[in-house]
Amino acid sequence: xxxxxxxxxxxxxxxxxxxxxxxxxxxxxxxxxxxxxxxxxxxxxxxxxxxxxxxxxxxxxxxxxxxxxxxxxxxxxxxxxxxxxxxxxxxxxxxxxxxxxxxxxxxxxxxxxxxxxxxxxxxxxxxxxxxxxxxxxxxxxxxxxxxxxxxxxxxxxxxxxxxxxxxxxxxxxxxxxxxxxxxxxxxxxxxxxxxxxxxxxxxxxxxxxxxxxxxxxxxxxxxxxxxxxxxxxxxxxxxxxxxxxxxxxxxxxxxxxxxxxxxxxxxxxxxxxxxxxxxxxxxxxxxxxxxxxxxxxxxxxxxxxxxxxxxxxxxxxxxxxxxxxxxxxxxxxxxxxxxxxxxxxxxxxxxxx
Numbered sequence: 001x002x003x004x005x006x007x008x009x010x011x012x013x014x015x016x017x018x019x020x021x022x023x024x025x026x027x028x029x030x031x032x033x034x035x036x037x038x039x040x041x042x043x044x045x046x047x048x049x050x051x052x053x054x055x056x057x058x059x060x061x062x063x064x065x066x067x068x069x070x071x072x073x074x075x076x077x078x079x080x081x082x083x084x085x086x087x088x089x090x091x092x093x094x095x096x097x098x099x100x101x102x103x104x105x106x107x108x109x110x111x112x113x114x115x116x117x118x119x120x121x122x123x124x125x126x127x128x129x130x131x132x133x134x135x136x137x138x139x140x141x142x143x144x145x146x147x148x149x150x151x152x153x154x155x156x157x158x159x160x161x162x163x164x165x166x167x168x169x170x171x172x173x174x175x176x177x178x179x180x181x182x183x184x185x186x187x188x189x190x191x192x193x194x195x196x197x198x199x200x201x202x203x204x205x206x207x208x209x210x211x212x213x214x215x216x217x218x219x220x221x222x223x224x225x226x227x228x229x230x231x232x233x234x235x236x237x238x239x240x241x242x243x244x245x246x247x248x249x250x251x252x253x254x255x256x257x258x259x260x261x262x263x264x265x266x267x268x269x270x271x272x273x274x275x276x277x278x279x280x281x282x283x284x285x286x287x288x289x290x291x292x293x294x295x296x297x298x299x300x301x302x303x304x305x306x307x308x309x310x311x312x313x314x315x316x317x318x319x320x321x322x323x324x325x326x327x328x329x330x331x332x333x334x335x336x337x338x339x340x341x342x343x344x345x346x347x348x349x350x351x352x353x
Contacts, residue, residue, distance in 0.1 A: 001325060002067070003074045004097070005318025006054075008090030009082025009110050010135075011035055011046045013053040014314035015061050017072075018322045023120055026315050027061045029053040036175040040165075047085030054093050072103045074330070076321020079107030080338030081136070087337045095333050104330040104351075106321045109344045110312075111137060114278040116146060116323060117316035118303040125274045125301065129265050133258060133287070134279030135161035135178075136340060138207040140265050143276065146323045152265055153205025160254055161281045163209035167216050167250055171243065172231040181247050182284050183236050188248030194219070195253040197260065205261050205268075209254070216250055255287045259294060266298065273300025283310040328353050 002024075007014040016026035031049050035041045062069065077094035080087055091107070098105045115130045130141035130149065138155040158166065161178060168177015173184075195215050199208035223242075230238055266272065275295050281287065282304055295302040309315060324330075329348040338344050 001073050001322060002071055003076050003318045003322045003325060004072045004103075005108075005314040005316070005321055006075065006077040006090045006094050007110075007113075007312055007314040007317050008050045008054065008086050009078045009080070010086060010312060011041045011049075012312040013050045013057060014312065015054070015057050016314035016318045017061065017065055017067065018315065018318035021319070021322055023315050023319070025061060025065045026313065027057045027064070028313065029057060032176065039169060039175055041083070043083045043085055046083060047089055050086055050089035054089060058093075069097065069101050072097070072101060074104045074106055074321055074325045076106045076108050076317050076325070078110045078113060078317050079335060080110060080344055081340040081342070082110055084337065084339035087339065091335070091337045098333065104325065105333060105335060106325055106329065107331050107335045108317045108320045108324070110317075111139065111344075112149060113316040113320040115141070115149075115276050116320045117278055117305040117309045117313075118276055119146070119323070120309065120315060120319050121306055122303065124276065124303055127269070127272050128274035128276050128303070129262065129269065129272055131258065131262055131275060131277045131291070132279045133160045133277065133281035135159060135165060135281075137279070138209070138258070140205050140261060142265075142269060142272070147327050147329070152268075153207065153261060155207045155209070156199075157208050157210040158213055160207070160209055160258065161279065163213045163254065164281065166213050170213075170217050170220055171246070172229065172233055174232040174234040178281070179283075180233070180236065182251065182286075184239050184244045184247040185251035186248075186285060187236065187239070188241070188244030188246070190248035190252040191245065192249075192252060192256075194246075194249040197253055197257045200257065200260055205265055207257070207261065209257075212250070212253055212257075216246075219246070251284070251286055255284070255290055258287065259290055262291070262294065273298055274303065275300065276303045278305055278310065280311045283307050324348070326353075
């Protein structure tokens with residue numbers, strides 16, 4: 001089965017081909033440099049860039065793989081959550097391909113795509129817990145199988161990735177600040193008492209990182225009034241040791257909070273010894289190290305995508321599409337695009353294989 005994956009939920013235009021569960025090739029056009037001028041993603045500009053890139057990227061992918069559009073069995077597209085205008089570009093392109101070629105359409109929950117991407121590099125084992133840590137979401141799931149997931153907890157305000165990027169902006173780091181913050185944190189000495197571990201005084205599995213971001217802002221105003229480093233800071237070598245220590249302390253607070261909720265979820269599902277972690281923040285070096293150690297101590301295993309598949313990409317959409325299509329799931333051309341803030345409906349059709 002040959003599956004084309006299309007990803008356009010935010011500011012990356014990406015397409016990939018997965019054949020029988022293995023990645024054939026992938027292409028991507030990033031808008032990061034353009035949005036860096038504004039300090040964040042501008043939705044209208046993002047959707048216009050998707051329109052400009054998606055056709056040429058498709059042609060390039062077909063040329064590089066020697067594939068004809070008629071060879072595609074399933075077109076899997078990220079249907080949400082994300083920026084509505086950006087998502088619509090991808091879904092419209094996907095529906096047009098299906099209408100023209102007769103391929104089956106399959107709308108992929110972008111969040112499930114992130115988590116299942118680890119299966120491209122190693123066989124996933126179920127049941128498992130899932131920890132999604134991205135710019136827009138910080139969620140915990142229980143997976144009975146690759147296509148059966150139950151959400152246990154979610155972010156109620158700022159997600160972990162959003163807290164990283166906003167903290168980076170507070171510190172005057174070049175966009176996107178989260179990645180550079182991680183680099184600086186590796187050079188710093190973390191003070192475990194400097195920042196709070198937010199939203200742990202409860203018995204749920206939800207997350208809240210807005211208070212931690214505020215704590216950083218107040219600390220910076222009190223201790224770094226003059227901010228003795230270039231703005232925006234792009235070269236880690238220009239960062240003073242105090243800034244690196246601050247980043248390390250913030251990083252540790254986020255990681256400690258994430259792991260505290262994972263441990264809580266493991267107590268609720270004592271028979272589960274596998275954890276799948278994904279999303280942009282899953283590239284964080286300290287988080288990957290601590291999650292691996294946690295699961296090894298529990299006698300289990302942590303599954304994480306390679307760093308190249310942690311951020312938005314089409315390989316994850318194509319692979320998730322292959323998993324669902326292999327179970328006989330699909331959509332018709334009336335499938336709706338779902339923006340951020342609305343739940344993704346379980347409205348798959350089931351067809352005989």
